[in-house]
Amino acid sequence: MNEMIQQDLTALLKRVTGFDAFREGQEEVVRSVINGHDTIAVLPTGAGKSLCYQLPVHAMGGTVLIVSPLLSLMEDQVAQLKMNGEKRVAALNSFLAPKERSAVLANLGKYRYLFTSPEMLVQPHISDRIKQLELAYIVADEAHCISQWGFDFRPDYLRMREWLGSLGERPPVLALTATASEKAIQDIADYLLMKQQKLFIHPPDRPNIAMELVRQESREEKTKWILNALTGWKGPGIIYVQSRKRAEELAELLRLRNIRVAAFHAGMEGEDRILVQQQFLTGELEWICATNAFGMGINKPDIRWIIHDQLPPSAAQYIQEIGRAGRDGGQSLATLLYTETDADKAAFIALDDLPEPETVRFIGKCISEGMELKEAGDRAGLSDTALRVVSYWLGRLGTDKAAIQMEELAAGKRKEIFSMVRFAEGGGCIRSRILALFGYAPATRPVHCCSDCGFVADQFLSARTTVDNASGLLGWKERIDGLLGVGE
Amino acid sequence: MSFDDILLNIISRLDGERYKHAAFHLMKGKRSGQTLQDTEYYGLHPFFGMLPSLHAMDFDRAYRSLLDSGFIEEKEDRSVFLTPSGRGRASELSPVRLNGWAYRGMEKVFFARLALTVQTVSHLSAGDKTFMPVSADPAVQRDVRRLFSSVLKGIKPKDIAFEIRSSLETTGMEEARLARLVARLTGKGMSGMTWRQLSEVTGMTEMDLKVECVESLHIWLDTIFAHPSPLLSELAKGVRTSSPLTGSAEKTAELYRAGMTMPEIATRRNLRMSTIEDHFVEIAINDSDFPLHHFAADEEVKAVRQEADRLSTRKLSVLKKAFPELSYFQLRLILARLGKEGNESERDDSARPDRPAQTGNRI
Numbered sequence: 001m002n003e004m005i006q007q008d009l010t011a012l013l014k015r016v017t018g019f020d021a022f023r024e025g026q027e028e029v030v031r032s033v034i035n036g037h038d039t040i041a042v043l044p045t046g047a048g049k050s051l052c053y054q055l056p057v058h059a060m061g062g063t064v065l066i067v068s069p070l071l072s073l074m075e076d077q078v079a080q081l082k083m084n085g086e087k088r089v090a091a092l093n094s095f096l097a098p099k100e101r102s103a104v105l106a107n108l109g110k111y112r113y114l115f116t117s118p119e120m121l122v123q124p125h126i127s128d129r130i131k132q133l134e135l136a137y138i139v140a141d142e143a144h145c146i147s148q149w150g151f152d153f154r155p156d157y158l159r160m161r162e163w164l165g166s167l168g169e170r171p172p173v174l175a176l177t178a179t180a181s182e183k184a185i186q187d188i189a190d191y192l193l194m195k196q197q198k199l200f201i202h203p204p205d206r207p208n209i210a211m212e213l214v215r216q217e218s219r220e221e222k223t224k225w226i227l228n229a230l231t232g233w234k235g236p237g238i239i240y241v242q243s244r245k246r247a248e249e250l251a252e253l254l255r256l257r258n259i260r261v262a263a264f265h266a267g268m269e270g271e272d273r274i275l276v277q278q279q280f281l282t283g284e285l286e287w288i289c290a291t292n293a294f295g296m297g298i299n300k301p302d303i304r305w306i307i308h309d310q311l312p313p314s315a316a317q318y319i320q321e322i323g324r325a326g327r328d329g330g331q332s333l334a335t336l337l338y339t340e341t342d343a344d345k346a347a348f349i350a351l352d353d354l355p356e357p358e359t360v361r362f363i364g365k366c367i368s369e370g371m372e373l374k375e376a377g378d379r380a381g382l383s384d385t386a387l388r389v390v391s392y393w394l395g396r397l398g399t400d401k402a403a404i405q406m407e408e409l410a411a412g413k414r415k416e417i418f419s420m421v422r423f424a425e426g427g428g429c430i431r432s433r434i435l436a437l438f439g440y441a442p443a444t445r446p447v448h449c450c451s452d453c454g455f456v457a458d459q460f461l462s463a464r465t466t467v468d469n470a471s472g473l474l475g476w477k478e479r480i481d482g483l484l485g486v487g488e
Numbered sequence: 489m490s491f492d493d494i495l496l497n498i499i500s501r502l503d504g505e506r507y508k509h510a511a512f513h514l515m516k517g518k519r520s521g522q523t524l525q526d527t528e529y530y531g532l533h534p535f536f537g538m539l540p541s542l543h544a545m546d547f548d549r550a551y552r553s554l555l556d557s558g559f560i561e562e563k564e565d566r567s568v569f570l571t572p573s574g575r576g577r578a579s580e581l582s583p584v585r586l587n588g589w590a591y592r593g594m595e596k597v598f599f600a601r602l603a604l605t606v607q608t609v610s611h612l613s614a615g616d617k618t619f620m621p622v623s624a625d626p627a628v629q630r631d632v633r634r635l636f637s638s639v640l641k642g643i644k645p646k647d648i649a650f651e652i653r654s655s656l657e658t659t660g661m662e663e664a665r666l667a668r669l670v671a672r673l674t675g676k677g678m679s680g681m682t683w684r685q686l687s688e689v690t691g692m693t694e695m696d697l698k699v700e701c702v703e704s705l706h707i708w709l710d711t712i713f714a715h716p717s718p719l720l721s722e723l724a725k726g727v728r729t730s731s732p733l734t735g736s737a738e739k740t741a742e743l744y745r746a747g748m749t750m751p752e753i754a755t756r757r758n759l760r761m762s763t764i765e766d767h768f769v770e771i772a773i774n775d776s777d778f779p780l781h782h783f784a785a786d787e788e789v790k791a792v793r794q795e796a797d798r799l800s801t802r803k804l805s806v807l808k809k810a811f812p813e814l815s816y817f818q819l820r821l822i823l824a825r826l827g828k829e830g831n832e833s834e835r836d837d838s839a840r841p842d843r844p845a846q847t848g849n850r851i
Contacts, residue, residue: 072624083618095626255688262682271600272682274622275672279679281620473689476666480652483606483675484645485613 008059016058023048025202029174030055033137038173038197040143040188044204045178045323050077053139053174057112062136066115069145069154071095074115076299077141081113088112092120105129118159127163135171138164140192143175144316147187155392161191178323179204179316182439203440204319208326209306210448210455211430212335222309222337226250229307229335231257233461235286237305240321242349244291246309251289264290292321301328304461307335311342311424313350314416315437331448331460338424343417350413355386357403363390364399429453489703491695493581494535495550496570499560500578501530504569505803508562512547515539517592519737521766525824527589528773529802534584537592538702546695587706594727595705600625601723603673603680604632605640606648610675613645622674639722651717659711661704668697669704733774740767741775765817772824780825784818792822802826 009027013019022030026048029041033056043049057064068074074091081089088111090104108114108129120126140146145154164170175188189197216222226239241247244265251263262276262285279285281300288294292312303325312318318336326332355363359380366376377387393402423433430450431442448455474482481487489497498511506526513523517537527536554560559574570578600623611619621629640648656666668690674680683694690697709727712720733741743753754764772778780789788811795810796802807819814822 097627097630100630262685269683270624271622271672272684274620274624275674275680275682278620278622278674282677282679284677284679473664473667473671476656476663476670477653479667479670479673479678480606480649483610483670483673483678484649485610485676486646486649 012059013055016055017051023051025200026051026055029200032198032200033172033174034059036172038192038194040175040177040185040194040197040199040201042177042180042185042201042204044202044206045320045327047178047202049176049178050080052176053137053141054081054113057136060136062134063109063111064113064136064139065130065133066113066139066141067118067121067157067160068115068141069118069157070142071117073142074117078113078115086113089115091115092126093117094119108133118154118156118163121163122159127166131167137172137174138170140173140175140188142177143188143192144177144180144184146175146191147180147184155388158191158392161193164193179319179438181316184316203435203443204323204438205431205435205440205442206323206326207442207444207446208329209322209332209334210446210457210460211322211434211450212333212455213424213430213451214335214337215424216337216339218339222339223250223253225337226307226309227253227257230254230259230287230464232464233305233457234464235305236280236283236300236303237287237307238294238303238321238324239287239289239307239309240294240312241289241291242310242345247289247291250309254287254289259287260285261287261289264288264294266291266293292317298324299327300324302330303327303332304330305333305335307337309337311336311338311346311417311420313346313413313420315420315423315434316416318420319434319438333448333455333457333461336424342424343421346417346420347414350417351410353383353386354410354413355380355382355390355406357406360390360394360403360406361399363387364394364402367394368399427452489581489584489699491546491693491699492550492553493577494538494584494586494699495547496554496559496574496578497581497584498532498535499554499568500570500575501532502526502568504563504567505530505801506568507566508551508568511551512542512544515547515588516542517588519770521769521820524766524770524773525820529823529826533589534586536588538586538588539699540593550695584703585707586703587710590728591706591709592729594729595702595709597628598709598724598727599672599701599705600628601631601635602720604628605635605719605723607674607676608632608636609640609645609648610678614676616676619676622680635719635722639718643719648719651719655712655715655717655720656708658715659707661707665700665704668692669701669708672701733770736763737767737770740764741771744768744771765820768817769820769824772821778825780821783821784814788814788818789822789825792819793826796823796826 009030010021013022024047025041025043029039029043029052032039033052041049041052043052053064053066066074066077068077071093074093075095078089078091090107090111090113092101092104092114093116096104105126114130114133116126116130121130140157140160146157146160164173173192173194175192175194177184177188180188185199185201188194214225216225239250241250244263244267247263247265251261254261262279264273264276268276276285276288277294277298280288281298306322306325308318308321312321322334325334359382362380363373363376363382366379367373373387373391377384377390382390390402390406393405396402397405419437423437426433429442429445429452431445431453435442445453448460495511498514502510510523510526513520514526514532514535515538517523517540523536527533551560554574555562558571559577560568561571562568604621604623607619607622611617623629623632661669668686671686671689672680681689683697686692686697687694692700709724712724713728739757740753743756744750748756750761750764750768753759754761757764768783772780792807792811792814796807799806801807802823804816804819804823807823808814808816811819
């Protein structure tokens with residue numbers, strides 16, 4: 001295919017989306033895909049990644065296959081495309097009823113965007129149908145999940161490799177992610193069988209997020225700091241905590257100070273989790289005290305402040321979480337509260353879910369004796385995620401090597417935690433030091449850079465002047481009329 | 489009624505005959521022969537399956553609180569009975585309006601459909617086509633989507649509000665209770681409340697709120713089935729159990745009707761004999777044509793019934809002592825039919841063409 005000239009791409013952008021200009025980083029990626037190159041694009045959260053896979057197909061025709069490891073994210077993207085008026089879009093995933101699945105399969109060729117999960121992709125009858133399609137290119141979304149070094153490694157995602165390997169001649173592959181270490185980028189290229197791939201990396205720097213590092217002696221001091229800060233300044237914001245108990249505890253203390261806050265964690269009923277997200281989106285809640293279960297797929301542009309009550313176990317996770325602030329471009333703040341004991345806690349949590357080598361040997365032995373995988377996992381007391389990881393490596397490497405693999409994974413995680421500890425305990429510009437963990441330096445120094453370079457919070461945070469009073473329950477008739485927009 | 493009171497109510501019906509687990513399994517709607525029998529013997533249908541996701545911890549907390557308040561006690565064999573003060577308390581309770589047997593947790597589906605419908609109408613009528621659905625369940629989303637191309641087509645929000653309000657008025661539930669029920673609904677700019685938030689506003693515990701919500705929905709659904717209306721009847725579709733048998737028991741029943749013996753069914757279905765026995769007890773409870781005489785002689789049935797009445801007990805262990813020659817399975821079947829056949833036990837038992845003749849079922 002010929003190199004496309006700039007006017008053509010801008011005209012295409014205008015025609016498809018109505019935008020006049022690309023955002024930084026998008027155009028090169030789009031061009032690379034149109035020109036048929038395998039492409040890895042690392043763009044910070046909120047930089048407009050989806051456009052990179054949505055636009056090229058309009059120039060190329062055919063169908064885009066988007067493989068996504070997270071069902072919720074897939075649903076969000078389908079909904080988003082439909083909302084923008086795209087009708088030729090479908091998702092093939094386990095959410096579908098058998099009837100709907102047949103309907104989608106019968107019409108596969110008609111879709112412009114076809115989303116699917118790695119598990120679906122390797123099912124023979126589905127795989128065969130997809131192979132018959134005229135695929136413009138294949139997208140691996142959230143591609144960092146393919147690297148076993150990442151904080152959200154999904155073993156199922158590795159199945160994409162098998163599938164790609166089974167294709168004879170294949171269209172270009174586009175891997176998209178917000179954060180990826182050098183090692184993860186290498187994994188992505190390997191596992192996706194990329195050839196002469198083009199790499200587009202944009203530092204995960206968000207100049208509109210000021211970075212603050214606060215060292216404390218104890219958890220009690222952290223609590224005091226948070227209560228003090230939040231009674232002085234307004235959100236909206238998220239406090240990331242490490243446990244459900246801590247989420248509940250902080251939310252309760254803040255609520256007693258008349259701050260509109262709720263806890264969010266995986267221990268809550270699904271309906272309640274949706275309600276909390278909803279209230280946060282509409283502004284009925286100002287703060288969320290959340291475990292890292294919160295944030296995927298949340299698109300609230302005006303989050304002003306992210307506070308970490310605990311040291312995150314990796315730089316990638318930290319960047320991902322603070323990246324939820326200031327998507328509207330407005331000046332925002334990320335505060336990391338640190339005490340010396342954080343490292344142990346972070347290590348405990350990060351390694352807790354990772355099976356010990358002995359456990360891997362035990363599972364391997366059980367399976368060789370004919371036990372069901374599920375039962376072996378129950379006996380060893382493994383979580384479902386951990387069991388998936390173990391079973392993947394057992395199948396690929398055999399017992400001994402899989403056990404060694406677990407040791408390497410643990411060592412990798414410990415190393416990440418250690419570099420976060422050094423980051424938290426070190427001195428000098430915070431922005432430069434976190435970017436350095438990814439191998440970058442900030443392009444410019446923003447006015448409100450970090451607590452080391454100095455920033456003036458009252459220039460961008462709003463002071464809390466009024467107090468919200470909790471309201472009682474509305475009468476049921478009034479509420480029904482209000483909900484349905486029926487005025488009396 | 490609070491969760492503690494519901495538990496007291498259940499124990500008052502099981503008085504002295506069962507362990508605490510019986511009440512737990514009942515509320516969770518366990519489909520075991522034992523729980524189904526208990527439901528039948530002690531008339532516990534309102535409570536069956538009322539809280540399918542009940543946690544043992546919440547149950548234990550309520551149980552302990554009843555022990556601590558002196559309403560219940562345990563015998564040496566750990567079966568639980570009411571104290572005089574518990575009896576007093578139980579007699580003061582307002583009548584239960586739960587209907588667990590009919591809905592078995594499906595009231596949640598009704599509410600999820602309602603909530604998504606209300607939310608969708610709310611956003612659409614505000615000209616807003618993009619919102620985050622309150623139900624992530626694809627089946628619920630599908631059901632509601634279908635409504636918008638059928639019963640909801642061309643209907644005004646005003647009419648929907650009117651239909652919901654009229655139906656809720658017909659239920660006769662008090663105002664404050666209805667306010668708590670609709671507080672969980674979401675619309676544009678008005679999100680529903682979480683259990684925690686509702687608890688903060690009302691001062692009730694989350695557990696009591698959840699139990700009340702289940703009962704309110706049962707009351708409402710009973711009303712909707714008695715007084716159908718266009719939208720609500722559609723939302724309530726399929727939430728009432730049509731067959732009293734579980735899917736697995738139904739299959740066993742079919743094979744039995746086709747003439748297979750119990751051991752043959754166990755082999756064919758690759759199930760343990762005890763499971764097949766559970767199925768037969770379930771069938772006996774629900775099928776008025778169950779051929780009890782194929783499993784026990786009429787004199788035996790009669791003798792067991794008389795003894796059960798005399799001792800006013802339905803405890804298997806007690807009856808087994810009195811009839812060592814009968815198997816537990818036979819006793820369970822006899823108990824399952826207790827009070828169902830009355831004087832008909834002497835009725836004509838000429839073999840029916842669709843039933844197998846006497847098979848070697850005496851175990």
